[in-house]
Amino acid sequence: MxxxxxxxxxxxxxxxxxxxxxxxxxxxxxxxxxxxxxxxxxxxxxxxxxxxxxxxxILAVTSDVIVQGNGVPVLDWRESEKNLSQVQGVTGVAPYVQAQAMLSHDGLVSGALVEGIDPQLEGRVNRLAQDMQAGSLDALQKQPWGIVLGSALARQLGATIGSKVTLISPKGGVTPLGVTPTLRQFTVVGLFSVGIYAYDSGMAYISLPDAQALYNLGSGVTGLRLQLQNPFAAPVFAARLQKILGPAFYVQDWTQTHENxxxxxxxxxxxxxxxxxxxxxxxxxxxxxxxxxxxxxxxxxxxxxxxxxxxxxxxxxxxxxxxxxxxxxxxxxxxxxxxxxxxxxxxxxxxxxxxxxxxxxxxxxxxxxxxxxxxxxxxxxxxxxxxxxxxxxxxxxxxxxxxxxxxxxxxxxx
Incomplete structure:
Protein backbone atom coordinates (compact mmCIF):
# COMPACT_ATOMS: atom_id res chain seq x y z
CA MET A 1 0.00 0.00 0.00
CA ILE A 58 -11.39 -30.31 43.10
CA LEU A 59 -7.66 -30.84 43.71
CA ALA A 60 -8.20 -29.62 47.28
CA VAL A 61 -10.23 -32.74 48.12
CA THR A 62 -8.99 -35.22 45.52
CA SER A 63 -5.52 -36.40 44.69
CA ASP A 64 -3.59 -36.20 41.46
CA VAL A 65 -3.47 -39.97 41.01
CA ILE A 66 -5.20 -42.89 42.75
CA VAL A 67 -4.02 -46.51 42.77
CA GLN A 68 -6.66 -49.15 43.55
CA GLY A 69 -6.71 -52.91 43.65
CA ASN A 70 -8.40 -54.30 40.57
CA GLY A 71 -11.70 -55.24 42.23
CA VAL A 72 -10.11 -56.26 45.55
CA PRO A 73 -8.73 -54.33 48.54
CA VAL A 74 -5.03 -53.47 48.70
CA LEU A 75 -3.72 -55.58 51.58
CA ASP A 76 0.00 -54.82 51.51
CA TRP A 77 -0.58 -51.08 51.27
CA ARG A 78 2.29 -50.14 53.58
CA GLU A 79 4.80 -51.75 51.26
CA SER A 80 3.09 -50.17 48.26
CA GLU A 81 3.15 -46.79 49.99
CA LYS A 82 6.88 -47.12 50.62
CA ASN A 83 7.59 -48.08 47.00
CA LEU A 84 5.36 -45.38 45.48
CA SER A 85 6.89 -42.69 47.71
CA GLN A 86 10.24 -43.38 46.07
CA VAL A 87 8.93 -42.88 42.52
CA GLN A 88 10.29 -39.72 40.92
CA GLY A 89 7.73 -36.93 40.80
CA VAL A 90 5.66 -38.22 43.74
CA THR A 91 5.53 -35.86 46.73
CA GLY A 92 3.05 -37.70 48.93
CA VAL A 93 1.18 -41.00 49.34
CA ALA A 94 -1.79 -41.74 51.62
CA PRO A 95 -4.15 -44.73 52.00
CA TYR A 96 -7.93 -44.46 51.95
CA VAL A 97 -11.09 -46.51 52.27
CA GLN A 98 -14.13 -45.44 50.24
CA ALA A 99 -17.73 -46.64 50.36
CA GLN A 100 -21.32 -45.46 50.03
CA ALA A 101 -23.47 -45.00 53.12
CA MET A 102 -26.58 -43.34 54.52
CA LEU A 103 -26.35 -40.85 57.38
CA SER A 104 -29.21 -40.19 59.76
CA HIS A 105 -29.78 -37.55 62.45
CA ASP A 106 -33.00 -36.49 64.18
CA GLY A 107 -35.14 -38.22 61.58
CA LEU A 108 -33.29 -36.64 58.65
CA VAL A 109 -31.49 -38.96 56.21
CA SER A 110 -28.99 -38.21 53.46
CA GLY A 111 -26.73 -40.30 51.26
CA ALA A 112 -22.98 -39.71 51.38
CA LEU A 113 -19.66 -41.00 50.12
CA VAL A 114 -17.75 -41.99 53.24
CA GLU A 115 -13.96 -42.12 53.18
CA GLY A 116 -11.66 -43.53 55.80
CA ILE A 117 -8.40 -41.58 56.03
CA ASP A 118 -5.29 -41.23 58.13
CA PRO A 119 -5.29 -37.53 59.15
CA GLN A 120 -1.50 -37.47 59.51
CA LEU A 121 -0.94 -38.80 55.99
CA GLU A 122 -3.91 -37.09 54.31
CA GLY A 123 -2.20 -33.70 54.37
CA ARG A 124 0.41 -35.06 51.97
CA VAL A 125 -2.10 -35.58 49.15
CA ASN A 126 -4.72 -32.80 49.46
CA ARG A 127 -5.58 -29.53 51.21
CA LEU A 128 -8.65 -30.76 53.09
CA ALA A 129 -7.26 -29.68 56.48
CA GLN A 130 -7.13 -26.07 55.22
CA ASP A 131 -10.85 -26.14 54.34
CA MET A 132 -12.05 -27.07 57.84
CA GLN A 133 -14.74 -24.68 59.11
CA ALA A 134 -14.97 -26.16 62.57
CA GLY A 135 -13.07 -28.86 64.42
CA SER A 136 -10.10 -30.57 62.81
CA LEU A 137 -9.13 -33.72 60.96
CA ASP A 138 -6.81 -34.68 63.81
CA ALA A 139 -9.90 -35.12 66.03
CA LEU A 140 -10.66 -38.30 64.07
CA GLN A 141 -7.74 -40.00 65.83
CA LYS A 142 -8.56 -38.56 69.24
CA GLN A 143 -12.32 -39.28 69.16
CA PRO A 144 -13.35 -42.94 68.79
CA TRP A 145 -15.91 -43.27 65.99
CA GLY A 146 -15.68 -39.62 65.03
CA ILE A 147 -16.83 -38.21 61.70
CA VAL A 148 -16.14 -35.03 59.69
CA LEU A 149 -19.03 -33.81 57.53
CA GLY A 150 -19.30 -31.41 54.62
CA SER A 151 -20.94 -28.15 55.67
CA ALA A 152 -23.94 -28.58 53.34
CA LEU A 153 -24.37 -32.21 54.41
CA ALA A 154 -24.36 -31.12 58.06
CA ARG A 155 -27.08 -28.55 57.31
CA GLN A 156 -29.20 -31.18 55.58
CA LEU A 157 -28.94 -33.41 58.64
CA GLY A 158 -29.28 -30.57 61.14
CA ALA A 159 -26.00 -31.69 62.72
CA THR A 160 -23.29 -29.63 64.41
CA ILE A 161 -20.08 -30.35 66.31
CA GLY A 162 -20.85 -32.93 68.98
CA SER A 163 -24.00 -34.26 67.28
CA LYS A 164 -24.55 -38.00 67.11
CA VAL A 165 -25.23 -39.28 63.58
CA THR A 166 -26.03 -42.83 62.59
CA LEU A 167 -24.13 -44.33 59.66
CA ILE A 168 -26.00 -47.03 57.77
CA SER A 169 -23.76 -49.19 55.61
CA PRO A 170 -25.28 -51.38 52.87
CA LYS A 171 -22.47 -53.88 53.43
CA GLY A 172 -24.05 -55.65 56.37
CA GLY A 173 -23.99 -59.11 57.81
CA VAL A 174 -25.78 -62.22 56.57
CA THR A 175 -28.54 -63.55 58.83
CA PRO A 176 -31.27 -66.19 58.41
CA LEU A 177 -33.53 -63.30 57.46
CA GLY A 178 -31.15 -62.10 54.75
CA VAL A 179 -28.53 -59.36 54.55
CA THR A 180 -28.97 -56.70 57.21
CA PRO A 181 -27.27 -53.30 56.97
CA THR A 182 -24.63 -52.28 59.49
CA LEU A 183 -25.54 -49.37 61.77
CA ARG A 184 -22.99 -47.40 63.72
CA GLN A 185 -23.26 -44.18 65.68
CA PHE A 186 -20.62 -41.50 65.06
CA THR A 187 -19.86 -38.21 66.78
CA VAL A 188 -19.41 -35.14 64.57
CA VAL A 189 -15.92 -33.78 65.29
CA GLY A 190 -15.46 -31.43 62.32
CA LEU A 191 -17.07 -29.60 59.42
CA PHE A 192 -15.38 -28.69 56.12
CA SER A 193 -16.27 -26.58 53.10
CA VAL A 194 -14.36 -26.66 49.80
CA GLY A 195 -16.80 -24.38 47.94
CA ILE A 196 -18.15 -27.09 45.61
CA TYR A 197 -21.68 -28.09 46.57
CA ALA A 198 -21.36 -31.67 45.31
CA TYR A 199 -18.52 -32.29 47.78
CA ASP A 200 -19.86 -30.20 50.66
CA SER A 201 -23.21 -32.00 50.49
CA GLY A 202 -22.03 -35.53 49.75
CA MET A 203 -18.73 -36.24 51.51
CA ALA A 204 -17.94 -37.50 55.01
CA TYR A 205 -14.62 -38.62 56.52
CA ILE A 206 -13.89 -41.10 59.30
CA SER A 207 -10.61 -42.52 60.59
CA LEU A 208 -8.93 -45.30 58.63
CA PRO A 209 -9.16 -47.94 61.42
CA ASP A 210 -12.87 -47.17 61.92
CA ALA A 211 -13.53 -47.57 58.17
CA GLN A 212 -11.58 -50.84 58.03
CA ALA A 213 -13.58 -52.21 60.97
CA LEU A 214 -16.91 -50.91 59.65
CA TYR A 215 -16.47 -52.44 56.19
CA ASN A 216 -14.69 -55.63 57.35
CA LEU A 217 -11.51 -54.91 55.42
CA GLY A 218 -9.09 -56.11 58.07
CA SER A 219 -5.78 -54.36 57.36
CA GLY A 220 -6.69 -53.64 53.72
CA VAL A 221 -7.61 -50.35 52.07
CA THR A 222 -9.50 -49.35 48.94
CA GLY A 223 -6.38 -47.78 47.46
CA LEU A 224 -3.64 -45.18 47.71
CA ARG A 225 -3.69 -41.51 46.78
CA LEU A 226 -0.65 -39.84 45.19
CA GLN A 227 0.33 -36.20 45.08
CA LEU A 228 2.62 -35.11 42.23
CA GLN A 229 5.03 -32.22 41.80
CA ASN A 230 3.13 -31.25 38.64
CA PRO A 231 -0.61 -32.08 38.82
CA PHE A 232 -1.05 -31.32 35.11
CA ALA A 233 1.40 -34.12 34.27
CA ALA A 234 -0.91 -36.62 36.00
CA PRO A 235 -2.26 -38.25 32.79
CA VAL A 236 1.22 -39.12 31.53
CA PHE A 237 2.38 -40.23 34.98
CA ALA A 238 -0.71 -42.42 35.51
CA ALA A 239 -0.28 -44.15 32.15
CA ARG A 240 3.40 -44.86 32.93
CA LEU A 241 2.58 -46.11 36.43
CA GLN A 242 -0.15 -48.42 35.10
CA LYS A 243 2.40 -50.16 32.86
CA ILE A 244 4.77 -50.58 35.82
CA LEU A 245 2.16 -51.96 38.26
CA GLY A 246 0.42 -54.22 35.75
CA PRO A 247 -3.17 -55.50 35.65
CA ALA A 248 -3.30 -56.24 39.40
CA PHE A 249 -3.83 -52.51 40.01
CA TYR A 250 -6.04 -49.85 38.50
CA VAL A 251 -4.48 -46.38 38.13
CA GLN A 252 -6.60 -43.29 37.52
CA ASP A 253 -5.63 -39.61 37.42
CA TRP A 254 -7.77 -36.63 38.38
CA THR A 255 -8.53 -35.68 34.78
CA GLN A 256 -10.10 -39.13 34.22
CA THR A 257 -12.10 -38.89 37.43
CA HIS A 258 -13.72 -35.64 36.22
CA GLU A 259 -13.23 -36.19 32.49
CA ASN A 260 -16.83 -35.57 31.42
Missing part, protein backbone atom coordinates in the same frame (compact mmCIF):
# COMPACT_ATOMS: atom_id res chain seq x y z
CA UNK A 2 1.41 3.37 -1.05
CA UNK A 3 1.14 6.61 0.97
CA UNK A 4 -1.39 7.85 -1.62
CA UNK A 5 -4.01 5.17 -0.84
CA UNK A 6 -3.42 5.53 2.90
CA UNK A 7 -3.71 9.35 2.80
CA UNK A 8 -6.92 9.40 0.72
CA UNK A 9 -8.45 6.59 2.82
CA UNK A 10 -7.73 8.44 6.06
CA UNK A 11 -9.06 11.67 4.56
CA UNK A 12 -12.33 9.99 3.61
CA UNK A 13 -12.54 8.59 7.13
CA UNK A 14 -12.08 12.03 8.73
CA UNK A 15 -14.25 13.93 6.25
CA UNK A 16 -17.67 15.19 7.41
CA UNK A 17 -20.51 13.10 6.05
CA UNK A 18 -23.08 14.73 3.84
CA UNK A 19 -25.33 11.76 4.50
CA UNK A 20 -26.16 11.51 8.21
CA UNK A 21 -27.56 8.03 7.71
CA UNK A 22 -24.11 6.81 6.67
CA UNK A 23 -22.66 8.32 9.85
CA UNK A 24 -25.32 6.51 11.88
CA UNK A 25 -24.54 3.15 10.22
CA UNK A 26 -20.81 3.74 10.81
CA UNK A 27 -21.43 4.45 14.49
CA UNK A 28 -23.60 1.34 14.72
CA UNK A 29 -20.83 -0.78 13.18
CA UNK A 30 -18.26 0.56 15.64
CA UNK A 31 -20.63 0.10 18.60
CA UNK A 32 -21.43 -3.46 17.51
CA UNK A 33 -17.73 -4.24 17.24
CA UNK A 34 -17.09 -2.76 20.71
CA UNK A 35 -19.94 -4.73 22.32
CA UNK A 36 -19.01 -7.97 20.58
CA UNK A 37 -15.31 -7.81 21.46
CA UNK A 38 -15.95 -6.70 25.05
CA UNK A 39 -18.59 -9.40 25.61
CA UNK A 40 -16.40 -12.10 24.13
CA UNK A 41 -13.37 -11.17 26.24
CA UNK A 42 -15.48 -10.99 29.40
CA UNK A 43 -17.18 -14.34 28.81
CA UNK A 44 -13.86 -16.03 28.01
CA UNK A 45 -12.42 -14.62 31.26
CA UNK A 46 -15.41 -15.95 33.23
CA UNK A 47 -15.09 -19.40 31.61
CA UNK A 48 -11.37 -19.44 32.42
CA UNK A 49 -12.21 -18.43 35.97
CA UNK A 50 -14.69 -21.28 36.32
CA UNK A 51 -12.17 -23.76 34.93
CA UNK A 52 -9.32 -22.58 37.17
CA UNK A 53 -11.45 -22.34 40.32
CA UNK A 54 -13.05 -25.74 39.84
CA UNK A 55 -9.70 -27.39 39.16
CA UNK A 56 -8.21 -25.82 42.30
CA UNK A 57 -11.16 -26.79 44.49
CA UNK A 261 -17.06 -32.45 33.54
CA UNK A 262 -13.99 -30.75 32.09
CA UNK A 263 -14.88 -31.85 28.54
CA UNK A 264 -18.29 -30.24 29.00
CA UNK A 265 -16.65 -27.07 30.31
CA UNK A 266 -14.26 -26.92 27.33
CA UNK A 267 -17.13 -27.50 24.90
CA UNK A 268 -19.18 -24.78 26.60
CA UNK A 269 -16.27 -22.36 26.27
CA UNK A 270 -15.95 -23.15 22.56
CA UNK A 271 -19.70 -22.77 21.96
CA UNK A 272 -19.78 -19.43 23.80
CA UNK A 273 -16.86 -18.22 21.68
CA UNK A 274 -18.68 -19.16 18.47
CA UNK A 275 -22.02 -17.68 19.55
CA UNK A 276 -20.58 -14.38 20.76
CA UNK A 277 -18.42 -14.15 17.64
CA UNK A 278 -21.71 -13.74 15.78
CA UNK A 279 -22.07 -10.32 17.42
CA UNK A 280 -18.78 -9.32 15.82
CA UNK A 281 -19.97 -10.84 12.54
CA UNK A 282 -23.11 -8.67 12.67
CA UNK A 283 -20.90 -5.62 13.24
CA UNK A 284 -18.84 -6.70 10.23
CA UNK A 285 -21.99 -6.80 8.10
CA UNK A 286 -22.65 -3.24 9.26
CA UNK A 287 -19.19 -2.35 7.95
CA UNK A 288 -20.19 -3.86 4.60
CA UNK A 289 -23.38 -1.75 4.54
CA UNK A 290 -21.44 1.37 5.54
CA UNK A 291 -18.82 0.99 2.84
CA UNK A 292 -21.40 0.17 0.15
CA UNK A 293 -23.19 3.44 0.97
CA UNK A 294 -19.89 5.33 1.07
CA UNK A 295 -18.94 3.92 -2.34
CA UNK A 296 -22.29 5.02 -3.76
CA UNK A 297 -21.84 8.47 -2.20
CA UNK A 298 -18.25 8.79 -3.46
CA UNK A 299 -18.76 7.59 -7.03
CA UNK A 300 -17.99 11.06 -8.52
CA UNK A 301 -14.79 11.24 -6.42
CA UNK A 302 -13.84 7.76 -7.58
CA UNK A 303 -14.40 8.76 -11.21
CA UNK A 304 -12.20 11.84 -10.79
CA UNK A 305 -9.43 9.79 -9.17
CA UNK A 306 -9.65 7.27 -12.02
CA UNK A 307 -9.38 10.03 -14.67
CA UNK A 308 -6.31 11.37 -12.82
CA UNK A 309 -4.63 8.00 -13.25
CA UNK A 310 -5.56 6.06 -10.12
CA UNK A 311 -5.63 2.34 -10.80
CA UNK A 312 -8.54 0.07 -9.71
CA UNK A 313 -6.21 -1.50 -7.15
CA UNK A 314 -5.56 1.91 -5.58
CA UNK A 315 -9.31 2.64 -5.39
CA UNK A 316 -9.85 -0.72 -3.73
CA UNK A 317 -7.14 -0.07 -1.14
CA UNK A 318 -8.55 3.40 -0.35
CA UNK A 319 -11.88 1.95 0.76
CA UNK A 320 -10.23 -0.97 2.50
CA UNK A 321 -8.42 1.60 4.64
CA UNK A 322 -11.79 3.00 5.73
CA UNK A 323 -13.14 -0.41 6.73
CA UNK A 324 -9.95 -1.38 8.54
CA UNK A 325 -9.98 1.92 10.48
CA UNK A 326 -13.55 1.21 11.63
CA UNK A 327 -12.50 -2.30 12.66
CA UNK A 328 -9.36 -1.08 14.46
CA UNK A 329 -11.26 1.60 16.34
CA UNK A 330 -14.06 -0.76 17.37
CA UNK A 331 -11.66 -3.55 18.30
CA UNK A 332 -9.43 -1.26 20.37
CA UNK A 333 -12.37 0.13 22.34
CA UNK A 334 -13.82 -3.37 22.75
CA UNK A 335 -10.53 -4.79 24.03
CA UNK A 336 -10.17 -1.92 26.49
CA UNK A 337 -13.74 -2.31 27.73
CA UNK A 338 -13.56 -6.09 27.87
CA UNK A 339 -10.29 -6.13 29.82
CA UNK A 340 -11.56 -3.56 32.34
CA UNK A 341 -14.84 -5.46 32.77
CA UNK A 342 -13.13 -8.84 33.11
CA UNK A 343 -10.71 -7.54 35.74
CA UNK A 344 -13.53 -6.01 37.81
CA UNK A 345 -16.14 -8.79 37.63
CA UNK A 346 -15.47 -9.93 41.24
CA UNK A 347 -16.37 -6.38 42.34
CA UNK A 348 -19.16 -5.56 39.89
CA UNK A 349 -21.23 -8.75 40.30
CA UNK A 350 -21.51 -8.61 44.13
CA UNK A 351 -22.46 -4.91 43.84
CA UNK A 352 -25.28 -5.75 41.39
CA UNK A 353 -26.44 -8.65 43.59
CA UNK A 354 -26.53 -6.40 46.64
CA UNK A 355 -28.21 -3.56 44.75
CA UNK A 356 -31.05 -5.69 43.35
CA UNK A 357 -31.14 -8.29 46.16
CA UNK A 358 -30.54 -11.23 43.82
CA UNK A 359 -28.08 -14.11 43.65
CA UNK A 360 -26.96 -15.13 40.18
CA UNK A 361 -25.33 -18.43 41.19
CA UNK A 362 -27.09 -20.44 43.89
CA UNK A 363 -24.65 -22.75 45.72
CA UNK A 364 -27.33 -25.47 45.75
CA UNK A 365 -27.46 -25.49 41.94
CA UNK A 366 -24.00 -24.45 40.79
CA UNK A 367 -20.62 -25.74 41.89
CA UNK A 368 -19.43 -22.16 42.48
CA UNK A 369 -21.56 -19.51 44.18
CA UNK A 370 -19.40 -16.54 43.11
CA UNK A 371 -18.68 -15.49 39.54
CA UNK A 372 -14.91 -15.94 38.99
CA UNK A 373 -12.78 -14.24 36.36
CA UNK A 374 -9.35 -15.14 35.02
CA UNK A 375 -8.11 -13.02 32.12
CA UNK A 376 -5.76 -14.84 29.77
CA UNK A 377 -3.68 -12.62 27.45
CA UNK A 378 -3.85 -15.29 24.73
CA UNK A 379 -7.66 -15.08 24.69
CA UNK A 380 -7.53 -11.30 24.31
CA UNK A 381 -5.14 -11.65 21.38
CA UNK A 382 -7.31 -14.31 19.72
CA UNK A 383 -10.47 -12.21 20.08
CA UNK A 384 -8.73 -9.11 18.71
CA UNK A 385 -7.33 -11.05 15.74
CA UNK A 386 -10.76 -12.57 15.01
CA UNK A 387 -12.41 -9.12 15.12
CA UNK A 388 -9.78 -7.54 12.87
CA UNK A 389 -9.98 -10.44 10.42
CA UNK A 390 -13.77 -10.14 10.19
CA UNK A 391 -13.58 -6.37 9.70
CA UNK A 392 -10.96 -6.82 6.97
CA UNK A 393 -13.04 -9.45 5.18
CA UNK A 394 -16.02 -7.08 5.37
CA UNK A 395 -14.12 -4.51 3.28
CA UNK A 396 -13.42 -6.81 0.33
CA UNK A 397 -16.74 -6.65 -1.52
CA UNK A 398 -17.41 -2.88 -1.14
CA UNK A 399 -13.79 -2.10 -2.08
CA UNK A 400 -13.97 -4.37 -5.11
CA UNK A 401 -17.23 -2.69 -6.09
CA UNK A 402 -15.55 0.73 -5.81
CA UNK A 403 -12.73 -0.42 -8.08
CA UNK A 404 -15.31 -1.42 -10.74
CA UNK A 405 -16.95 2.04 -10.95
CA UNK A 406 -17.05 3.33 -14.55
CA UNK A 407 -15.77 6.98 -14.57
CA UNK A 408 -17.87 7.96 -17.59
CA UNK A 409 -21.06 6.56 -16.10
CA UNK A 410 -20.37 8.13 -12.67
CA UNK A 411 -19.79 11.63 -14.17
CA UNK A 412 -22.66 11.55 -16.70
CA UNK A 413 -25.09 13.45 -14.47
CA UNK A 414 -22.59 15.58 -12.58
Missing amino acids: SPFELWVGLRYTRAKRRNHFISFITGTAILGMVIGVAALITVMAVMNGFDHTLRSR FFKALAMEKLVMFVILSLIIAVAAFNIVATLVMVVTDKEPDIAILRTLGARPRSIMLIFMVQGVIIGLFGTALGVLGGVLLALNIPTIVPFIEQLFHVQFLSPEVYSISQLPSRLEPADVVHVAIAALLMSWLATLYPSWRASRVDPAEALRYE
